[in-house]
Amino acid sequence: MIFKNDDLFSRTLITGSGGMIGSYVDFGIKTDRKILDVTNLKQVFRVVHKYRPRAILHLAAFIGVGQCEQNPEQAYMINSIGAYHMALAAKEIGAKFVYVSSSVVFDGKKDASYTEEDAPNPQNVYGRSKHIGELVVQGMLKDYLIIRSGRLYGGDPNGAKNLVAQFIRQLSQEEIKAASDKMCNLTYARDFVAELKKLITENKKGIYHVVNKDACSPYDIAKEIVETIHAKIEVVPVTEAFAADALRGNFEVIGVKKLKSLRSWRKALREYLEVEILMSKGNAAMQFKK
Numbered sequence: 338m339i340f341k342n343d344d345l346f347s348r349t350l351i352t353g354s355g356g357m358i359g360s361y362v363d364f365g366i367k368t369d370r371k372i373l374d375v376t377n378l379k380q381v382f383r384v385v386h387k388y389r390p391r392a393i394l395h396l397a398a399f400i401g402v403g404q405c406e407q408n409p410e411q412a413y414m415i416n417s418i419g420a421y422h423m424a425l426a427a428k429e430i431g432a433k434f435v436y437v438s439s440s441v442v443f444d445g446k447k448d449a450s451y452t453e454e455d456a457p458n459p460q461n462v463y464g465r466s467k468h469i470g471e472l473v474v475q476g477m478l479k480d481y482l483i484i485r486s487g488r489l490y491g492g493d494p495n496g497a498k499n500l501v502a503q504f505i506r507q508l509s510q511e512e513i514k515a516a517s518d519k520m521c522n523l524t525y526a527r528d529f530v531a532e533l534k535k536l537i538t539e540n541k542k543g544i545y546h547v548v549n550k551d552a553c554s555p556y557d558i559a560k561e562i563v564e565t566i567h568a569k570i571e572v573v574p575v576t577e578a579f580a581a582d583a584l585r586g587n588f589e590v591i592g593v594k595k596l597k598s599l600r601s602w603r604k605a606l607r608e609y610l611e612v613e614i615l616m617s618k619g620n621a622a623m624q625f626k627k
């Protein structure tokens with residue numbers, strides 16, 4: 338069954354819409370933590386009853402492997418219990434539930450990409466808290482969509498936690514150190530949201546992987562950024578450039594088996610840099626030697 342999109346999208350409630358992915362979402366009833374704190378069950382029910390959405394896009398989360406490791410209670414409260422609260426409300430009103438999950442639910446020990454059928458085996462608090470969210474959704478609901486992605490980026494790099502933003506902010510330094518021994522997916526949030534909309538429109542159910550095509554290392558990503566913007570800065574390959582890298586497997590790569598692949602990560606990254614970064618003059622993050 339294909340939904341009448343306008344009605345479905347305008348009646349989709351979005352949690353955590355003030356975040357990076359939310360900034361690309363151009364539909365729905367957008368809520369942030371002030372309006373809808375997913376850890377507050379009473380508030381969850383009040384808001385869900387007020388809007389009676391046909392679908393819930395649950396984006397609210399406490400993200401970041403390092404931060405979750407340091408604040409496990411917060412991670413489980415927001416990512417696991419928060420997902421439970423939202424799923425409970427969706428069940429009561431019969432709304433479709435869309436949960437965005439992560440490649441971090443896998444252990445990164447396989448030497449090929451993880452498919453939608455592979456069993457999760459998270460190795461850190463962030464991964465475990467997101468995996469519990471997946472289990473809750475699968476156990477409680479019939480009409481759900483779990484969309485896993487990896488290393489999303491987009492929007493304003495100032496203050497953002499994603500890998501691309503971190504490298505952009507390092508462009509004014511003498512060199513960028515980037516891990517060459519960790520493979521991951523890099524995914525442009527704009528491409529991700531476009532594919533997510535397609536999956537909702539087609540009324541897909543179950544687990545889907547959505548990433549830009551081909552795996553890469555943080556070193557590959559930093560090199561691509563430096564080359565695209567013609568910065569005179571050396572990119573140095575290292576092992577474990579960030580403390581949180583130690584908590585991730587070496588091959589945290591998911592493959593797309595059930596859908597047509599998105600464009601390659603390089604193509605998407607070049608577009609982001611050219612259209613969203615280089616053309617936005619005066620971006621403080623873009624101070625670098627040419």
Ligand SMILES: NC(=O)c1ccc[n+]([C@@H]2O[C@H](COP(=O)([O-])OP(=O)(O)OC[C@H]3O[C@@H](n4cnc5c(N)ncnc54)[C@H](OP(=O)(O)O)[C@@H]3O)[C@@H](O)[C@H]2O)c1
Pocket residue numbers: 352353354355356357358359369370373374375376395396397398399400415419437438439440467485486487488489490499
């Ligand atoms: N970024 C990635 O690489 C990636 C990869 C795979 C999956 N995902 C998943 O995609 C989703 C969105 O990620 P994102 O990159 O957009 O993250 P983000 O930029 O950190 O956005 C998350 C949003 O959730 C909000 N939030 C936190 N605690 C909340 C609470 N208790 N109640 C309501 N809202 C709360 C945050 O608000 P505050 O600013 O007030 O904290 C923030 O606006 C998450 O579920 C994440 O696990 C992300």
